[in-house]
Amino acid sequence: xxxxxxxxxxGAQGRRGPSRRGLLRITFSWLLWLGFAAxxxxxxxxxxxxxxxxxxxxxxxxxxxxxxGFPADYPPAHVESRFKDEHGVWVVHGTYRGQAQIYALxxxxxxxxxITIWQEEQKRFKCPCHGSAFYMDGxxxxxxxxxxxxxxxxxxxxxxxxxxxxxxxxxxxLGQWHDPDSYVPT
Amino acid sequence: MSxxxxxxxxxxxxxxxxxxxxxxxxxxxxxxxxxxxxxxHSVSAKKNSLRFSYTWGMGLITLYLFLVxxxxxxxxxxxxxxxxxxxxxxxxxxxxxxxxxxVREVHRWAAHAMVITVMLHMFRVFLTGxxxxxxxxxxxxxxxxxxxxxxxxxxxYLLPMDQLSMWAITVGSNMARATPLVGHEGPGHQLxxxxxxxxxxxxxxxxxxxxxxxxVGQEALNRFYVLHCVALPLVATFLVGLHLWRVRKDGxxxxxxxxxxxxxxxxxxxxxx
Amino acid sequence: xxxxxxxxxxxxxVAGLAGPLGWYYLGVAALNLGAMWYALRRRRSRLxxxxxxLMGMAFAGLGGLAMSGHPLVLPEWLKDAxxxxxxxxxxxxxxxxGLVIFYLGRRVLVQxxxxxxxxxxxxxxxxxxxxxxxxxxxxxxxxxxxxxGMVYLLAFxxxxxxxxxxxxxxxxxxxxxxxxxxxxxxxxxxxxxxxIELIGAIVAxxxxxxxxxxxxxxxxxxxxxxxxxxxxxxxxxxxxLQEMLLYFDPAVAGVVLPALIILGLMAIPYLDxxxxxxxxxxxxxxxxxxxxxxxxxLGLWILLILIGTFMRGPNWSFFGPYEPRDPHKIAAATNIKxxxxxxAVWLGRGVPRVPPESGGLQKLGIILWREIAGLTLTCAYFVxxxxxxxxxxxxxxxxxxxxxxxxxxxLLLLMMLMLPLKMILNWTAHLxxxxxxxxxxxxx
Numbered sequence: 001x002x003x004x005x006x007x008x009x010x011g012a013q014g015r016r017g018p019s020r021r022g023l024l025r026i027t028f029s030w031l032l033w034l035g036f037a038a039x040x041x042x043x044x045x046x047x048x049x050x051x052x053x054x055x056x057x058x059x060x061x062x063x064x065x066x067x068x069g070f071p072a073d074y075p076p077a078h079v080e081s082r083f084k085d086e087h088g089v090w091v092v093h094g095t096y097r098g099q100a101q102i103y104a105l106x107x108x109x110x111x112x113x114x115i116t117i118w119q120e121e122q123k124r125f126k127c128p129c130h131g132s133a134f135y136m137d138g139x140x141x142x143x144x145x146x147x148x149x150x151x152x153x154x155x156x157x158x159x160x161x162x163x164x165x166x167x168x169x170x171x172x173x174l175g176q177w178h179d180p181d182s183y184v185p186t
Numbered sequence: 187m188s189x190x191x192x193x194x195x196x197x198x199x200x201x202x203x204x205x206x207x208x209x210x211x212x213x214x215x216x217x218x219x220x221x222x223x224x225x226x227h228s229v230s231a232k233k234n235s236l237r238f239s240y241t242w243g244m245g246l247i248t249l250y251l252f253l254v255x256x257x258x259x260x261x262x263x264x265x266x267x268x269x270x271x272x273x274x275x276x277x278x279x280x281x282x283x284x285x286x287x288x289v290r291e292v293h294r295w296a297a298h299a300m301v302i303t304v305m306l307h308m309f310r311v312f313l314t315g316x317x318x319x320x321x322x323x324x325x326x327x328x329x330x331x332x333x334x335x336x337x338x339x340x341x342x343y344l345l346p347m348d349q350l351s352m353w354a355i356t357v358g359s360n361m362a363r364a365t366p367l368v369g370h371e372g373p374g375h376q377l378x379x380x381x382x383x384x385x386x387x388x389x390x391x392x393x394x395x396x397x398x399x400x401x402v403g404q405e406a407l408n409r410f411y412v413l414h415c416v417a418l419p420l421v422a423t424f425l426v427g428l429h430l431w432r433v434r435k436d437g438x439x440x441x442x443x444x445x446x447x448x449x450x451x452x453x454x455x456x457x458x459x
Numbered sequence: 460x461x462x463x464x465x466x467x468x469x470x471x472x473v474a475g476l477a478g479p480l481g482w483y484y485l486g487v488a489a490l491n492l493g494a495m496w497y498a499l500r501r502r503r504s505r506l507x508x509x510x511x512x513l514m515g516m517a518f519a520g521l522g523g524l525a526m527s528g529h530p531l532v533l534p535e536w537l538k539d540a541x542x543x544x545x546x547x548x549x550x551x552x553x554x555x556x557g558l559v560i561f562y563l564g565r566r567v568l569v570q571x572x573x574x575x576x577x578x579x580x581x582x583x584x585x586x587x588x589x590x591x592x593x594x595x596x597x598x599x600x601x602x603x604x605x606x607x608g609m610v611y612l613l614a615f616x617x618x619x620x621x622x623x624x625x626x627x628x629x630x631x632x633x634x635x636x637x638x639x640x641x642x643x644x645x646x647x648x649x650x651x652x653x654x655i656e657l658i659g660a661i662v663a664x665x666x667x668x669x670x671x672x673x674x675x676x677x678x679x680x681x682x683x684x685x686x687x688x689x690x691x692x693x694x695x696x697x698x699x700l701q702e703m704l705l706y707f708d709p710a711v712a713g714v715v716l717p718a719l720i721i722l723g724l725m726a727i728p729y730l731d732x733x734x735x736x737x738x739x740x741x742x743x744x745x746x747x748x749x750x751x752x753x754x755x756x757l758g759l760w761i762l763l764i765l766i767g768t769f770m771r772g773p774n775w776s777f778f779g780p781y782e783p784r785d786p787h788k789i790a791a792a793t794n795i796k797x798x799x800x801x802x803a804v805w806l807g808r809g810v811p812r813v814p815p816e817s818g819g820l821q822k823l824g825i826i827l828w829r830e831i832a833g834l835t836l837t838c839a840y841f842v843x844x845x846x847x848x849x850x851x852x853x854x855x856x857x858x859x860x861x862x863x864x865x866x867x868x869x870l871l872l873l874m875m876l877m878l879p880l881k882m883i884l885n886w887t888a889h890l891x892x893x894x895x896x897x898x899x900x901x902x903x
Binding site for chain 1: 684685686687688689690691701704705706707708709713773774775776793794815891892895897898900902
């Protein structure tokens with residue numbers, strides 16, 4: 001389009017030509033907007049699809065349920081470390097709010113996911129990464145951990161053994177430790 | 187006729203270089219204009235850009251270290267296999283089974299050095315006020331390159347698959363878990379629900395996208411390997427090119443600007459190339 | 460390959476160091492002789508030359524002593540005093556005070572006589588400290604060596620930049636242009652620049668190869684997802700972030716603050732309204748920008764890296780430079796939230812509890828009421844304080860910058876200042892979170 005064409009011609013305003021041209025121009029600009037909006041939408045969908053591509057639909061993970069022996073194996077005030085390496089679980093016979101119970105604590109620090117260490121002489125779970133510490137019941141008391149260790153579901157299976165189910169977790173700060181699935185009373 | 191002259195007059199030489207040896211002014215200009223590699227530079231530069239006390243030479247050394255990283259990185263890739271079973275043993279083999287087995291050392295120390303020189307380069311550019319107009323955007327690109335340097339170094343940290351790697355990456359990636367909205371322990375993740383079902387869980391949050399799994403393992407190793415060897419270097423190469431190109435287009439290495447006229451004293455803004 | 464002598468006793472350790480330390484002191488002596496030559500030939504200063512010659516001779520003597528098996532050793536009481544004095548609070552406040560002193564006294568401190576003496580003192584302390592096994596082991600870990608190098612590089616370049624700034628400031632006061640204005644003539648890039656690049660590349664290669672031959676790249680045990688080493692450290696350049704994770708929620712320290720650091724750095728050219736000081740070293744013409752950057756870069760980023768690298772040991776406890784890294788060191792670090800201080804300690808009442816059965820709005824109300832002190836404080840810090848500053852101390856800056864720029868700048872600045880404030884509150888008052896709403900994973 002030559003520049004002269006763009007300028008409205010004096011005296012030509014009432015005619016059909018220029019107004020039709022104006023209409024065309026408005027339609028064209030709308031179409032242009034629509035086209036770019038569609039392009040943007042498709043690009044957005046593409047980005048979303050690419051992001052979704054990064055999430056696998058199935059995760060290969062070890063079995064979530066396992067047996068940890070009979071309740072009688074656990075003397076009071078005892079932290080069992082046998083299942084930590086394979087399953088990431090401390091099985092504890094301790095007390096929570098004055099009630100004696102057996103519960104399964106996750107060994108993963110709630111701060112940034114390091115594996116806590118049970119220090120027998122200080123009776124505490126200690127995180128080697130940033131120094132968070134938790135009492136035997138899993139409540140945090142020093143260091144940057146924002147909340148207590150998580151509990152896994154635990155129950156007495158049909159054969160009388162304790163069975164831990166890692167697919168369900170219970171968080172103290174949400175009041176979930178009162179859930180009877182989160183402990184076995186003794 | 188000396189051997190050098192003979193060489194420079196040969197058909198092969200003249201087919202590569204389109205001008206005589208850069209011994210006079212005309213050909214010194216020509217060498218910069220006709221050589222693809224040297225064309226990153228302008229033809230002439232302010233004397234200021236030659237002074238160590240002004241530039242500290244840190245940008246130059248960073249670029250050089252980046253090249254060292256590319257070359258040693260390619261060499262390391264000939265031996266390294268990114269699987270849980272092989273990775274650690276391959277790193278051991280690089281030391282014990284290979285002659286001149288310091289390539290990994292050079293790669294690692296050059297990476298450390300590069301982080302230091304990048305920071306020093308930024309420090310110098312700040313102290314001389316070289317981020318001021320017209321170089322604002324090049325500073326922004328420089329910050330992106332700083333971030334890329336950190337990311338390259340961080341992804342490379344996992345590849346030996348030793349305890350150092352494992353836990354540095356566990357801690358680092360668990361920060362992603364706490365990302366607002368899209369991390370499953372971050373503030374506001376509760377807001378994203380669809381029909382009462384949480385959208386953001388440990389199976390669908392930012393950390394899983396980074397690791398490809400819920401813990402640091404084979405999937406994470408593969409992702410970090412690809413990021414470290416392909417994706418991030420490509421982006422970094424592009425940005426380095428952009429950064430250098432803009433150094434030229436913004437008037438070369440900075441020099442004093444008199445307040446008021448906004449022009450560099452004794453120098454023109456853009457340079458002819 | 461540097462292999463620090465294995466030692467059964469401290470005496471055995473010191474004896475094993477005789478050779479390396481002797482050469483180290485002789486190297487420092489040679490450095491001083493070089494400085495003497497430079498003072499005579501280039502600076503034409505007899506005084507400096509004499510001082511450097513004396514220092515060089517002193518170091519040569521120390522080298523001889525070290526080689527004969529009697530290196531300079533720091534007395535135990537001094538080491539103990541250092542360990543006791545260098546807590547996190549004194550270390551941080553000391554570094555801040557150091558920056559202030561450097562800023563105020565820069566005209567004196569960048570003088571060669573002062574700065575070269577400071578370098579000599581630091582090299583002397585370094586040599587004497589290396590006879591302490593705990594210090595030596597921390598400093599000579601392969602991944603820590605680059606950081607020792609970085610400290611010296613940073614000190615050198617801070618001096619180099621500031622010395623030129625001081626000289627330029629004097630010239631500018633006299634109405635002359637900065638030194639850099641004398642170097643705006645052009646030269647051809649071939650050969651001048653290209654050859655400098657070649658030399659730079661060669662020097663870098665030599666340094667890298669020597670470094671790689673001397674120090675092997677560390678490789679620890681194979682990865683074991685069940686055992687976290689104690690302590691577990693991030694790569695050194697992220698130790699600042701890891702240190703921040705002690706004082707802030709992971710969402711803040713791991714995501715929000717890093718993002719703000721990056722965005723804040725990118726925003727610098729757009730937030731700095733000062734047209735002066737472009738293309739030459741100066742302090743006087745851009746005091747505010749200079750001070751803020753040095754505070755953020757040296758005073759926070761580098762300081763936190765140093766704390767994380769050299770001071771943090773097993774259980775992430777804080778250790779003095781000469782203190783044995785005892786994994787059983789117990790540091791009382793019980794954490795108290797501000798809401799607990801406010802309700803329980805100051806008001807003597809119980810902290811309001813959220814009943815488990817309470818619904819959305821009621822729950823939110825109770826939570827906000829519980830956190831009323833922290834929320835008020837946060838609001839005062841981020842809203843009232845900048846507004847007050849805009850009318851008082853920073854009025855001219857606010858006018859020069861305009862509303863949006865001022866607020867962006869002041870919020871980033873306050874975020875940055877929040878870090879040392881919270882660190883010190885945590886160390887002194889065991890304060891963990893100012894606002895803590897674990898119900899919504901929000902902690903500040």
